[in-house]
Amino acid sequence: MRYVLTIYENEKLWEALSKEEADQVMGEYFTFTDGIRKSGNYLGGEALQPVATATTVRIRDGKRLTTDGPFAETKEQLGGFYLIEAENIDQAIAIASRIPTARTGCVEVRPVMEVMSDQG
Amino acid sequence: MSTPASLLERTYREDHGRIVATVIRVLGGDFGAAEEVVQEAFADALVQWPREGAPREPRAWLIRAARNKAVDRVRRGVRLGARVDALEVVARIEQELAPPPDGSEWEGFPDDTLRLLFTCCHPALAPEAQVALALRTLCGLTTEEVAHAFLVPPATMAQRLVRAQRKIRDAGIPYIVPEPDALGERTRGVLHTVYLVFSEGYAATDGPELLRVELCAEALRLGRLARSLLPRHAEVASLLALMLLHHSRRRARVAADGGLVLLDRQDRALWDREAIREGLAELDAALALGGRGPYTLQAAIAALHAQAARPEDTDWAQIAVLYERLCELSPGPVVELNRAAAVAMARGPEHGLALVDDLETSGRLTDYHLLPAARAELLRRMGRVKEAVASYRRALALVKTAPERRFLEERLAELLGGANT
Numbered sequence: 001m002r003y004v005l006t007i008y009e010n011e012k013l014w015e016a017l018s019k020e021e022a023d024q025v026m027g028e029y030f031t032f033t034d035g036i037r038k039s040g041n042y043l044g045g046e047a048l049q050p051v052a053t054a055t056t057v058r059i060r061d062g063k064r065l066t067t068d069g070p071f072a073e074t075k076e077q078l079g080g081f082y083l084i085e086a087e088n089i090d091q092a093i094a095i096a097s098r099i100p101t102a103r104t105g106c107v108e109v110r111p112v113m114e115v116m117s118d119q120g
Numbered sequence: 121m122s123t124p125a126s127l128l129e130r131t132y133r134e135d136h137g138r139i140v141a142t143v144i145r146v147l148g149g150d151f152g153a154a155e156e157v158v159q160e161a162f163a164d165a166l167v168q169w170p171r172e173g174a175p176r177e178p179r180a181w182l183i184r185a186a187r188n189k190a191v192d193r194v195r196r197g198v199r200l201g202a203r204v205d206a207l208e209v210v211a212r213i214e215q216e217l218a219p220p221p222d223g224s225e226w227e228g229f230p231d232d233t234l235r236l237l238f239t240c241c242h243p244a245l246a247p248e249a250q251v252a253l254a255l256r257t258l259c260g261l262t263t264e265e266v267a268h269a270f271l272v273p274p275a276t277m278a279q280r281l282v283r284a285q286r287k288i289r290d291a292g293i294p295y296i297v298p299e300p301d302a303l304g305e306r307t308r309g310v311l312h313t314v315y316l317v318f319s320e321g322y323a324a325t326d327g328p329e330l331l332r333v334e335l336c337a338e339a340l341r342l343g344r345l346a347r348s349l350l351p352r353h354a355e356v357a358s359l360l361a362l363m364l365l366h367h368s369r370r371r372a373r374v375a376a377d378g379g380l381v382l383l384d385r386q387d388r389a390l391w392d393r394e395a396i397r398e399g400l401a402e403l404d405a406a407l408a409l410g411g412r413g414p415y416t417l418q419a420a421i422a423a424l425h426a427q428a429a430r431p432e433d434t435d436w437a438q439i440a441v442l443y444e445r446l447c448e449l450s451p452g453p454v455v456e457l458n459r460a461a462a463v464a465m466a467r468g469p470e471h472g473l474a475l476v477d478d479l480e481t482s483g484r485l486t487d488y489h490l491l492p493a494a495r496a497e498l499l500r501r502m503g504r505v506k507e508a509v510a511s512y513r514r515a516l517a518l519v520k521t522a523p524e525r526r527f528l529e530e531r532l533a534e535l536l537g538g539a540n541t
Binding site: 090093109111 | 242244290291292293294296298302
């Protein structure tokens, strides 16, 4: 099964880190990503720019509304994601719990909706 | 001689979990379909047994019926091109749900029951969904019964169950016994769920009744099941011991008017000796398995109470020590409050009051009625009546269940009556 692991953290925590601390976390991310590449679980993933760079788009009554900022103000912000292949939710949870931000923020595990080509 | 109806009821209670556990596996983890198949088998029995007389081998009859329903179901769902799979499933069903030969017990597949237990208690499911699933599948309660036990409308409960089954399917919750490296953590999850069922029955958080004995009985069934499936886990034995020892006081704990009777005022002749004996034996087993965890400590505390012939024989010093260790192991305001009460009994109310003060200043139990209730009790024993009255009033403002309210009102009335003379 495929799962998306979305990573949430209060951006202020990240901004408050010293360069050494930030480098250390980045290093942990490289090691983690490398690990799930080698194990064959990695399908994709990206880190995102801070929410200050976000733009939200809506179409209402055929008109486009563009607003500055994320769709909702939340205490923790989406900072990145992975798309993984896992045998089941147990394996997906085990992988999610190795993401460095799991210790300081949280990781949401969501199965991908598979389009059924054959109902059998 | 039992009637067909009572025989069916007994078989249902004893075998529903085991049969459904195997049907879920042979149907590829489909909880909803498995449950319907087993329901249909029992529904047939409900019609046929009273009419034609109960079968000589009720268990074999039901398994055969469940098997036929499962096979029917798979065959009905067969589409061109998917035949091979369906035939495979049918073969598996026919082989694995073979009725036992006449006269022999159907043992079922203990591994399937264990799979079902772990899947129901999967941490990706909400606690209330875990509890509902376990009662529905393993204990074979109807949705209406589960709804009644948790005081929610049947439609709400049905929806909760459907949502849980859907999450199992769509989120990929596997129908397996966890790997050894996850087994400890997952077993703690199972114990927590069983304990939730028990505590909801033993100290109902809401509603007119203080004790819901049926719910406690279901928790005991789940506890015994876990015990038989995980015989080497000390904490499993400890939880069973803990539940048995608490359950042994059920008749003494509720007064004729439905009110709460505290331990020191209970008629100990009403305690269930058989439950105590079994509870103590399970605690011994847990200790022999090296049990030192939170459930073992709580069971040991319950055992010390159970072994005191009169309240004044209680070994409070040892209970205080056990609570201290419990506070280290699983710290929490409620445990600390219990520790304060034990310390008060062992060393005097002023020592207990000091601990209650600490708890109060920590601000972690601000809306929990037992904190002012405990404070009131200690102040009463120290003769500080005015302060005790104020604390009882604060407890009354926070209490939720009717029997506990009555209990506090009685205590307050006693105090006011005494103060007036």
